[in-house]
Each structure stands twice: as C-alpha cells, then as structure tokens.
Amino acid sequence: MSYVNDILAQIAEKNASEPEFIQAVTEVLESLRPVIERNEEAYRRDALLERLTTPERCLLFRVPWVDDQGQVHVNNGYRVQFNSAIGPYKGGLRFHPSVNLSVIKFLGFEQTFKNSLTGLPIGGGKGGSDFDPKGKSDREIMAFCQSFMTELQKYIGANTDVPAGDIGVGAREIGYLYGQYKRIRDVYEGVLTGKGLSYGGSLARKQATGYGLLYFTQELLRCNGKALEGKILAVSGAGNVATYAIEKAWQLGAKPVTCSDSTGWIYDPDGIDVETLKQVKEVKRARLTEYAKARPNAVYHEGKGVWSTPCDVALPCATQNELHLEDAKMLAANGCFAVCEGANMPTTLEATKYLQEHGILFCPGKAANAGGVATSALEMTQNSERLSWTFEEVDQKLQGIMVNIFHNVDDAAKEYGMAGNYVAGANIAGFLKVVDAMTAQGIV
Ligand code: NDP
Numbered sequence: 452m453s454y455v456n457d458i459l460a461q462i463a464e465k466n467a468s469e470p471e472f473i474q475a476v477t478e479v480l481e482s483l484r485p486v487i488e489r490n491e492e493a494y495r496r497d498a499l500l501e502r503l504t505t506p507e508r509c510l511l512f513r514v515p516w517v518d519d520q521g522q523v524h525v526n527n528g529y530r531v532q533f534n535s536a537i538g539p540y541k542g543g544l545r546f547h548p549s550v551n552l553s554v555i556k557f558l559g560f561e562q563t564f565k566n567s568l569t570g571l572p573i574g575g576g577k578g579g580s581d582f583d584p585k586g587k588s589d590r591e592i593m594a595f596c597q598s599f600m601t602e603l604q605k606y607i608g609a610n611t612d613v614p615a616g617d618i619g620v621g622a623r624e625i626g627y628l629y630g631q632y633k634r635i636r637d638v639y640e641g642v643l644t645g646k647g648l649s650y651g652g653s654l655a656r657k658q659a660t661g662y663g664l665l666y667f668t669q670e671l672l673r674c675n676g677k678a679l680e681g682k683i684l685a686v687s688g689a690g691n692v693a694t695y696a697i698e699k700a701w702q703l704g705a706k707p708v709t710c711s712d713s714t715g716w717i718y719d720p721d722g723i724d725v726e727t728l729k730q731v732k733e734v735k736r737a738r739l740t741e742y743a744k745a746r747p748n749a750v751y752h753e754g755k756g757v758w759s760t761p762c763d764v765a766l767p768c769a770t771q772n773e774l775h776l777e778d779a780k781m782l783a784a785n786g787c788f789a790v791c792e793g794a795n796m797p798t799t800l801e802a803t804k805y806l807q808e809h810g811i812l813f814c815p816g817k818a819a820n821a822g823g824v825a826t827s828a829l830e831m832t833q834n835s836e837r838l839s840w841t842f843e844e845v846d847q848k849l850q851g852i853m854v855n856i857f858h859n860v861d862d863a864a865k866e867y868g869m870a871g872n873y874v875a876g877a878n879i880a881g882f883l884k885v886v887d888a889m890t891a892q893g894i895v
Pocket of ligand 1: 619692
C-alpha cells in the first residue's frame with residue numbers, strides 16, 4: 452500500500468470518533484500524493500506523515516464557573532498545540548457548544564498549513580471550549596473567561612503559544628482573557644492577538660480575515676481574466692469574517708446580497724447594508740430577523756438555503772461543513788463561477804470535488820482566510836517592537852500577503868501539474884515549508 456494510504460488507514464483507526472479530523476487529514480493527504488510519492492522512501496523512514504498528523508500536545512481541562520444564580524457549571528477547555536516547526540503555536544480559541552477534540556484537532560492541523568502559507572514565522576495550534584456564550588450576561592462571560600485562562604496560562608506565552616479569537620471569541624472575550632493572564636503571570640506581553648487598541652491590539656486586525664478574503668478573491672479573479680467589480684456575491688455567516696468580507700466587497704465594487712446566522716438567512720436585493728448588519732450583530736448581538744425589520748426589501752428565510760441564491764461568487768464565512776453537495780449543485784446551476792472559503796472547511800469533501808469537476812474556481816480557507824492570522828502575526832511584531840502601525844500600513848501589508856499567498860498557491864499547483872487546483876496548491880505550498888523545517892530539526 453502507498454504511504455498515504457497507510458497513514459489514512461491508521462488515522463481512521465486511531466481517531467475513529469473524530470470525523471472532522473479524519474476529513475481534514477484526508478483532504479490534505481489526498482492532495483499531497485504527488486509530492487509524497489516523489490519522496491516516499493525518505494518520508495516513510497522518517498515517519499514524517501505520522502509526526503505531521505500527530506499533535507505535539509493536546510490539553511483537555513476542566514473549566515468550572517458560576518452563573519448569575521449561583522449555579523456552578525463545568526465545561527471542557529481545549530488547547531491543541533499541533534506543530535511548532537516554523538514558529539510558536541498560533542491559532543484561535545472557539546467557544547461554541549459544537550466544540551470537541553475532533554473539531555479542535557482538525558482546526559489545529561489546518562492552521563499549521565495556513566500559517567506556513569502566510570510566509571510568517573508561526574506554528575499551528577487551536578483551542579476553545581464547548582461553552583455557549585449565547586444568552587450569557589457580561590459577568591458570566593467574564594467568569595468563564597477567567598476560569599478558562601486560569602488553567603490555559605500554564606501552557607502559553609508570547610514566545611510559546613499565542614491564541615486569538617474565533618467563533619464566539621471576540622474583543623470582549625479577548626479582553627477578559629488577557630486581563631486574567633496578566634494578573635496571574637504578572638507580565639505585559641503579546642500572549643493573545645485580537646486585543647483592544649488601548650492594550651496592544653493592532654489596527655485592522657478586526658477587519659483582516661474578511662478584507663483578506665476579498666483581496667485574495669480579487670487576485671484570483673484577475674488572474675483568471677475576470678474582475679470582482681460588478682459581481683454578485685452570496686456570503687454566509689454574520690460574524691466577524693462575514694461582516695468585514697461584506698464591507699470590503701462593497702469597497703471593491705461588488706454587491707453582496709446574502710448573509711446568515713445559525714437560525715436563518717437574509718436575501719437583500721439592494722445588497723447587504725453593513726451598518727445595519729453591524730448594529731444587529733456587533734452591537735445588539737441579536738438575530739437576523741432584526742436586520743429584516745430594518746430593511747424593507749430584505750427577506751428573512753428560516754433555516755438553511757443561503758446557497759440557493761443566484762450569484763457569481765460564493766463566500767462561505769460561517770462554520771465547517773455548511774456547503775454540501777446539493778448546495779454546490781445549486782451554485783453551479785445558478786452560474787456561480789468561484790467559491791472562496793472565509794470559514795475553515797465550510798465545504799464538504801463531496802461538494803469540493805463537485806465544484807472542482809465543474810470548472811468552478813475553488814479556494815480553500817487555509818489560503819483564502821489566512822489574512823486574519825497573518826495580521827495576528829503583524830500584531831505580535833508590533834508588540835515585540837512596542838510600536839503601533841497605522842491602519843493603512845497594516846492594511847497594505849495584508850494586501851501584499853494575500854496576493855503573495857495566491858501566487859504561492861497558484862505556482863505550487865502549476866509546478867506539480869495541477870494548474871487551477873488551488874486545494875492542492877495550498878496544501879503543497881504549506882506542506883513543503885513545514886516539512887523542510889521539521890526535517891532540519893531532526894526527529895522531534
Ligand atoms: P463569529 O462567531 O464572529 O461568527 C460566526 C457566524 O457563523 C455567526 O453568524 C454564527 O451565527 C454563524 N454560525 C456559527 N456556527 C454555526 C452553525 N453551526 N451553523 C450555522 N451558522 C453558524 O465567528 P468568525 O466570523 O470569527 O468565524 C467564522 C469562520 O471563520 C469560522 O470557521 C472561523 O474558524 C473562521 N475564521 C475566523 C477567523 C477570524 O479572524 N475571526 C480567521 C480565520 C478563519 P450566530 O450569530 O447565530 O452565532
């Protein structure tokens with residue numbers, strides 16, 4: 452059996468209860484076959500794939516906290532430190548009831564390649580909790596964050612592991628987490644990114660993932676003889692990534708007409724109004740039904756269905772496995788010609804395959820949404836320098852990084868005879884750098 456097949460079989464056996472992790476490893480290793488086959492003997496001797504797919508460390512801890520009624524609750528806390536070959540572990544914290552070890556391992560694995568693609572010195576990690584921030588008071592959120600950090604602080608540091616936000620972890624949570632870290636460790640250092648501007652945050656970090664996604668998409672289209680200007684976009688999600696993707700889409704001359712949350716989705720024929728969206732989601736933390744009330748032409752649909760909207764470009768920006776085979780078929784039938792992932796692994800393997808086979812330009816999240824972590828790395832640099840750059844400076848660097856990522860991905864795909872296969876290109880480009888560093892550092 453080939454080395455890739457051996458490893459996939461082992462992964463499936465050893466991680467039988469972790470479907471998301473198996474899915475992510477399968478997607479990556481399948482597309483790396485041509486690279487691995489060229490070096491099969493050496494990689495097998497060094498157990499390279501076993502080391503690459505086994506996290507350096509997985510932490511699972513108890514997070515007890517007290518609600519406003521005095522009731523004690525216990526959640527699971529996770530931090531998976533996946534790979535530190537090219538820099539300190541870096542990756543977000545997710546607070547959502549769907550979080551489990553499989554989800555955090557898949558995200559940490561993907562993060563390793565994404566961080567490598569940015570060209571910046573950051574390794575891969577991810578963490579979070581099955582805590583549900585929805586409906587909690589500020590005090591309850593603070594109590595949870597403090598308890599979570601009381602344990603996590605033992606394992607992180609500005610040169611060791613630098614978490615950031617993700618689903619359910621925004622500016623408020625990062626503030627509480629940072630305060631508790633500083634209180635216990637008594638050091639003022641850039642241990643988290645996504646911080647507030649008054650205590651070491653970077654301008655443009657909040658916008659970076661969404662803006663970066665659009666810079667990437669613009670370059671993808673340009674290099675395929677198309678323009679972003681004038682195009683209709685279907686966007687899912689209504690959180691950090693979706694909101695700033697929508698904002699940048701307008702700025703670049705496109706028209707985003709949808710957004711969604713975990714209960715339903717909006718079609719706005721006039722285009723999604725960013726200020727209304729921010730008011731509903733960032734300020735009021737309300738449902739999208741509130742958006743529909745504020746915009747007379749907008750239609751709210753309960754449940755799923757955002758991909759049934761005719762569009763030129765689709766940007767899934769909510770969560771994993773939100774774009775299924777039937778959605779891919781609908782997008783293709785409705786004339787969509789590009790899908791760029793703002794979220795992590797939002798497209799199922801079957802849907803990805805369908806899109807690629809039907810000539811739709813498909814870009815995986817690890818390349819298209821890398822602007823967030825890249826700007827987090829820029830925040831780390833500013834913290835080390837004890838300087839703050841202007842918005843324009845950070846934004847300009849972000850643009851350069853995203854354009855660069857696109858070309859690295861594109862070139863890697865071409866070099867291995869798979870021009871236009873951006874999944875393979877992203878995996879290959881990310882993989883080669885990590886493997887080079889791992890090999891140089893010996894068997895560790
Ligand atoms: P937010 O929490 O700000 O927003 C997430 C959005 O997705 C919300 O609208 C939420 O709905 C919706 N959502 C979450 N879970 C589900 C679900 N199970 N079904 C349907 N909708 C859901 O998160 P972000 O915008 O930060 O993250 C979105 C995606 O982008 C994630 O995959 C994340 O890993 C990825 N990402 C984020 C980066 C960042 O910098 N923030 C960087 C790179 C990737 P509701 O409002 O109802 O909760």
